[in-house]
Amino acid sequence: MKKWWILTKALVKGSDVFGLEMRESKKGKKLTLFSRGLDRTKKILLGMVIFAYMVFAFGINGYYVAKQLLAMGFDAGNPAADPALLAAFQASLTQLYLPGFFMLLGMGFFYAAGIFFFAEDLDTLLALPLKPSTIVAAKLANLYIFSLVIPLALTLPATVILGYMLGMSPIYYLYAFLTLIFGAVIPMCLDAILILLMMRTAVFAKSKDRFMIVTQVLMFIGIFAFVLSNMGSFNMDTELPTTGPVAFQYVVPMLNRAIEAISLPQNASSILKIMSLIAVALGLVILLVLLSSRLYLRAARESRATGHAHKPMTTKEWHSLRQTGKDLPNMVSREFKMLYRSPTFLMNILAFPVIMIISVFGTMAFSFLQKGQDLSSLKARMTIVFASESKETVLPIIFMVALGVTAFLSSTNTCMPTAISREGRGADMLKSWPLRISTVFLAKLFVGGIISLLAWLPLVIAVFVVLPFSIYFQPALLIIFVFLPLTVNNLAFIIDLNKPFLEWNSEQQVAKQNMNIFKSMLMSLVVGGLLVGAVLLAKKLGGDLIAVLAVISGGNILLFVASILLLNTVGKKYYLERVS
């Protein structure tokens, strides 16, 4: 127990959250997401802002559910009085808990893979005089501490607000909290057991890249499946759920029992229902620790076996050295190779922006179709808008929404806020070669631009196919879809040049735990806000639709040109002074 505690503390302290790697900067400070470049006051402020945002963003769901239930006459003193309302309350609770647990099941698989299999500390730990069960238990505790963040953020604020507004008894909060902390153990243990079994049977070291790609694709499919299985779960009149996501309600066994207990806290049998969930969770932990001595040690050794046959150079390949290449095409090809040969970069940088845009608009399209609408009715409706006099009022709003959404979704293209960070410690070498800075910049901007255009292309085609042609509408929309993402790219690149994250040990740290990504998201909101503000100003000054379109087109082009100028001056200065 003592060793377990010592090891757990060491792992938590040294953890980079999902990779368990000790990282130290040159100055000896630990580099973590929130500590990098921030002093104590700023960290506390940032923490408070994030906390307030999470309470608002995830808690608002609980507020709306409570408001609806109260409007329908829900009685917290006797929730069972109206069986229909009780069912709606329980379904709402399921909808609050299940997404968090489902996310945990998906993300936990990666965390478990990182912590148990791909961990950098494994070689050190295996050489220490520790029982496998101690290592597994400490790693599990570490996994749990960091995994709990997901359900805590997604579920807790809404559950508390819901209970408070409904006037539930204190036992409700106790049961809700117990369900959360013990329920989270279950998907996490299932992930860990699955990873240990896979480690035992497969030599991952040889196919780590493929493993990462396949599992990430499966996770995206899972998210889609979750969204789809949730369709039809809501009553359109009351806007309350009638059931949980059908296909996923067994992700956490006994969750339905625990939900019954939370919704009826005064019932004598409720404590037993909560205990049954706790029993399942603890049982899985014990099973995992017991299995560890049979699975983990051997699996950890065997699955890390490396070594592969080299592919000798052919005469043709030797001769290919005689071909010459130009700097810019070479640098562009190098950028693409760096991205697509790394599963982490492939999924998070190359594919993610496309998936994000398709997911957002795909979900909107599904929900549109689900409401019994079809393409012709949408076209008909838009034709009326374009033809009527209301276009003077409706179209500016559509444009403002398009500006905001485009700016934000463009920032999900993380190619540019990681453009220099991706180079890692090798960024030094880049600067020592006889290459023009403009060549380095152009290569990176070209790749970022291609990703942006590929991400937006399906949507642009869809919009142009669905919406009726208008001489006003389409050029302005095209300018928004082309220039705004490129402006966001340029500014995100400057953000990365200003403070590149070069001291990393795994690509995950660059693609996911890089503050420059968050900074560029904030920046995109400012850019979107500026353009929306300009449209509002034009309207306020009495401008008609032509004036609005001129402001949008001119504003976008102006911002793009300004970003290029900024890159050419400030960006180059940052490159020379800060990239090392």
Added chain:
Amino acid sequence: MITLDKITKSYDGKKKAVDNLSLEIYPGEIFGLLGPNGAGKTTCLKMITGILQPTAGEIAINGYSILSRPLEAKKQFSFVSDDPNVFLRFKGIEYLKFMADIYEIDPSVRESRIRELAEEYSLADVLNDQISSYSHGMRQKIVLIGALISEPPVWILDEPMTGLDPRSSFNLKNRMRQHADANLTVLFSTHVLEVAEKICDRVGIIDKGRLIFCGTIKEMRDHFKENASLEEMFLELTDESFHLPEDNNFPISH
């Protein structure tokens, strides 16, 4: 030839990583830069290669200023960094081809030169593998080959022997000597004093950002301690309690 004229580097405006350092490294010599950890050796090399901008001072390589004419200056040298973890997703052969393109090596000599170096450093069999699959020593070798294929007049090598096997280390030392003998310049940093003593024509010792000695090993012995090894002299020169002799002829910089 490398000329450093009163270069200073300060990261925070107060503490100087390199302090008013002047130095000339001539064609035909192997110059070893020595110093304790954190003395400023790597900062110095990074300023020479254009990776870092000096806070003050001027640097020229074969007459080209690295600040005002960076492209011409960079074509004069090739650099081996102290961290060989670059381009891990490239295959070895792709990296070498890339370097050959960057340094505009004549197509007619590329294949033979890369073959020769790859065989010399026992990498020919693994050139088709991604660099990420290489060991630390192999990564060091591929970076080294990448730097050597362009055969520039100046070599700048930061801890080049780290991770190399004895044969590769021996081959590199031979190549350094041949390069200097051809009236070209080699500047390298090292912690291995035996290597410095054996192959350097001159050495410079940096401590706390300042050049505390610059000259031949013989000069060091003449002005400092007769019959002492470089190790003994280095330890004493870089000791906290050591004070430079008040001797106007003590060779700090030539």
